[in-house]
Amino acid sequence: MKKQLGALTRISAAMTIGLTLCGGALAQEVVKIGYSGPLSGGAALYGKNVLSGMEMAVNEINAKGLEVGGKKYKLELVSLDDQYNPSQTGVNVQRLIQQHKTPAVLVPHSGGIFAVQAFNEKSNVLLLAYTSLPQVTARNNKLTVRIPPEFTGYVDPFIKSTMPKFGKKAAIANADHDYAKAWTAVFKPAWEKAGGTIVAENPMSYNKATDFYSGVSRVLQEKPDVLFVGGASEPTALVVKQARELGFKGGFIIIDQAKMDEMAKVIGGYAPLEGSIGVLPLVEDERKDAKSFVERFRKINSRDPSSEVSLNYTAVHATALAMKLAGTVTDPAAIRAKMNDAFNQLPAENNPNDIDGIDEKGGTLANTYVGMVEGGKVKNLSLRALSAGK
Structure with missing residues (x-):
């Protein structure tokens, strides 16, 4: 009986180790994109519009599958509420980097973007900046991509x-x-x-x-x-x-x-x-791809999309494609280096705003x-x- 119990114990321990290793392997197959924006308070609708575009892109990418460097990944979106408060944005992004190991984060307001630019290069995270302020890319931050063309x-x-x-x-x-x-x-x-x-x-x-x-x-x-x-x-x-x-x-x-x-x-x-x-x-x-996007979004959300929805949808698709082109999900600098190619190579259905690429400072160029x-x-x-x- 003792021998049987000993054998069962060894089998149980082996299964536990196996499951732990399996869980670790599975965790390595997930790549996370971070978001810090207003999800409550007066700007909540704006923040949720941005997030809904990102979510739509993530779901499409996962449905088709994302393969990077010969490995298959699932894209996961981690969203945190900053209530449009730049100091909270900084705290959120630090948490996204340290706890969730996000190679890229998206922030949809200039105050929060400037707060993150104070440390994102040192912390090695790609900042996807949703603002049309030219000052965002004038800072020559090597790990920033401005999503909308400058105003x-x-x-x-x-x-x-x-x-x-x-x-x-x-x-x-x-x-x-x-x-x-x-x-x-x-x-x-x-x-x-x-x-x-x-x-x-x-x-x-x-x-x-x-x-x-x-x-x-x-x-x-x-x-x-x-x-x-x-x-x-x-x-x-x-x-x-x-x-x-x-x-x-x-x-x-x-x-x-x-x-x-x-x-x-x-x-x-x-x-x-x-x-x-x-x-x-x-x-x-009236452009074909914009109309197609509007109809797809309406079917999913039963409402009309704004440009906040479509531009951030495209940004996530471009980031995933840049990972694929760079052959890495963990090197933000390599991913950033492929963002221009990614925007250029995006299928039209994933680019309803007709973004051509990015300029030397990291701002998008588009047929607006x-x-x-x-x-x-x-x-x-x-x-x-x-x-x-x-």
Whole structure:
């Protein structure tokens, strides 16, 4: 009996060791992508849009299978809530690196991105930065990829499209947060260089107010032809609505943070946005691959995707392909070195925003389209064609 028990003990121990080794092997077959963004609080919807695009990409990659260096991997997304707080972003990303061994993390707000850039090269993690601020790549951080093209590319085409139609007098009535200030700092001299004048400047606290009549009235007293507006979509829509109610007949230049399709839901369609130019809503994009993506996303989520969804979806697909091209899931520098090739080689169905690659600083290059509202409908305009004066 003792011999039988001894044998059973040895068999049990051997099985335990075998299962432990098997579990270790299985753990090595998983590669994790990190995310730190707002999943609660006032910016939760924005953060969840970003995350839903990433999740869609991860599910597609796993369904097809990811093979890197002759080994098969399952991609896993680890998401942490930072409530749009940069200091919490830093804590989250350190946790993602140390606890989850993530070779890449995605952060969707500039404050958090700057916090992570303070240590990501030393900590050896690839930062996927979802912001259009050019300062993110101007820092020459070797392990940063900026996902959207920088916003400065919108400014001159927006002016060329708006000034001839409405006039040379512009008033600034955008939000007062840092991102809006960065837009203003570029827009204002560009408008003046094009021959226009800024007749009023009254940034407003979009995130704290719901009634903008006094602020809008102040700028309209100077009889502008164009209003420069933008912040989060809902308050931007209210600024537009109240400007129309106060009799404004001119055009709107809308910074890329605000999405016209989301604004239209607040103010009853595109009619109040007549003469507006801004980022082309993905649901209004007439390109084949954009339409296909919208339909696929709708089937899964029963709602419309925004550009936050599609661009971060593409970023995850590109990161997985870069791992495959680099032959590693653990070397962020090698993965970063293949990101340009990855964007170039992505199947069109995984690249609805038509990203061409990345520049020498790590910012994406894309055939970006913008939208102008004419006759109550959104007209598709190529940013490259507008820049060329076509």
